[in-house]
Amino acid sequence: MIWETFVLALRAIRRNVLRSFLTILGIVIGVAAVITMVTLGDGATEQVRADISSLGSNMLQVRPGQGFRGPGGVRIPSERFKISDAQAIEREIAGLQAVAPTANRSAQAIIGNRNWPTSVMGSTNDYLRVRDWPLEHGRVFTEGELHSGRAVCILGTTVVKELFGDQDPLGAFIRLDRLSCQVVGVLSSKGQSSFGQDQDNMVLVPLRALQRRIAGNTDVEAVMVSAMDGVSTEALREDIERLMRERRRIAQGRDDDFHVRDMEEIVSALTSTTRVLTALLGAVAAVSLLVGGIGIMNIMLVSVTERTREIGTRLAIGAREKEVLMQFLIEAVVLSSLGGIFGIALGLGAAALGAHLLGVPFVFNPGIVVLAFVFSASVGVVFGFFPARQAARMDPIEALRHE
């Protein structure tokens, strides 16, 4: 009986292919949107996680100003860090592998008539240790160069490629805006970061050189710290926070005017962004399913009216109320489930394409697929019930007499 009803429903749908298609379009689009975005979101999160674990999960950044916390909270004007802050961290805190004070400027790298916009990072050799970033060839800075802030630099592979092509850059002089400096080393390639930025497009110079010759101040923008193996970043973070509060004379009960973040926090900030996005999409999906459901209800009401004589015949022949109810309910559910199936197929297709274009992995999420299907089927039940009940409650004589 159920099988017959199912076949009957399919046939009724096939009779009005165009009408059925238009009816389920709302559901198709809603489901496809959700599947696409959730799949892409999963892929992006997956990629960020992978990147961050390659970045080193034992890394901390100390920056002035407040962190991500608090929605639109008041930003306390904060004092910059100095080199002495980095030195204090190094001196006072145990369990550290390396401490690198850093400052950053964007600049044009120029040699001859070649010109390339890049990011100039001023730091010490410890920056390479914190980021676990070996040289390809050449050498790191000497103590003397670091101390005096000499104009020497280590190039990322992108800069080498853009300025030197296949030539050996070691020993050459390049200009970074007004600063002319000699290339002493080349970094190994690190590739793209999770934010899609090319990590190899950078030039490392001694911090003092950047401060004096490019930035024109003595500020440290961030202190990057890596923990020794087996040391918890959570404990380190507390130690650093205590030390910095002390040094910056922050009274008890007042907020920090600096911020220590670890990679976990960056991950969770990113995933919470995708969560907000997912919630937003959920709302869009709910609206489109609602609209789709109303469409189904509408078309089922039309169908019930059109088929009044058929319903009368069935009732006269001995169909019970619940059998007629089931017939139309199953028709509505088949209709909405078809919408769900098309939507899932379309969504997965779009997600695969999007993942390919955005260069994120395609992460198949069976949970959301099942959920989408169940949801679309229930739309059929909910919105098909009223028309089906109308059909089931018809008076057979009236229905048979209907024109």
Added chain:
Amino acid sequence: MNDHAPESINGSLIRLEGITKVYGSGPAAVHALKGVDLKIDKGEFVAVMGPSGSGKSTCMNILGCLDTPTAGAYRFKGVDAGALSRDQRALLRRNFLGFVFQGFNLLSRTSALENVELPLIYRGVPARERHAMARDALHTVGLTGWELHTPAELSGGQQQRVAIARAMVIEPEVLMADEPTGNLDSTRSREIMELLCSFNRDRGVTIVMVTHDAGMAGYAGRIIRFLDGLIDSEEPGGGYRP
């Protein structure tokens, strides 16, 4: 619903006592039936005649358990049909009654075979058996070879024969036909009547048929005339009598 409802003591299959039917209420009320008493025995072929609006269809609907009387008692196979619920009446129709309507009422865009199978589906007959039974029924009404045609591809007489096959495929005890030949020319009408007579004669199916045509009524064993909501007269017909 049980298939073995007790037959009434005196053997009457159908028994109406003081049946009235009122449509609407107040001054606009229509008294379609005003106290009908009627007995129909198993195996009878009864023709119902009477002027338009005299209550024939109303009475048929009550006999066929499609409608309930306003007052009076209706016993079908000894069971008080007035006490049955909507679903119980549906089951009673499904198991004991076949209907042939003036307008055929076949499902459009559905093959003759599937139309005939319809009542079997509700009886839960398995697909294979169903096909065989439906083919048989179509064969009996002379439509072998037309199984896969839809009503739109069949003539009026053929459509009515499909409708008869659909009514007969469940081997009902009673066949209710409300102006079964109303839409057909006299040759087709006679073919249909021959068919009904043969069911009555060979299978002992009780037939109640409404008609305006005295020629058609002549096939019946008994003719009942309605007038203004009451049975006006009864007379024997020219047809076969048990």
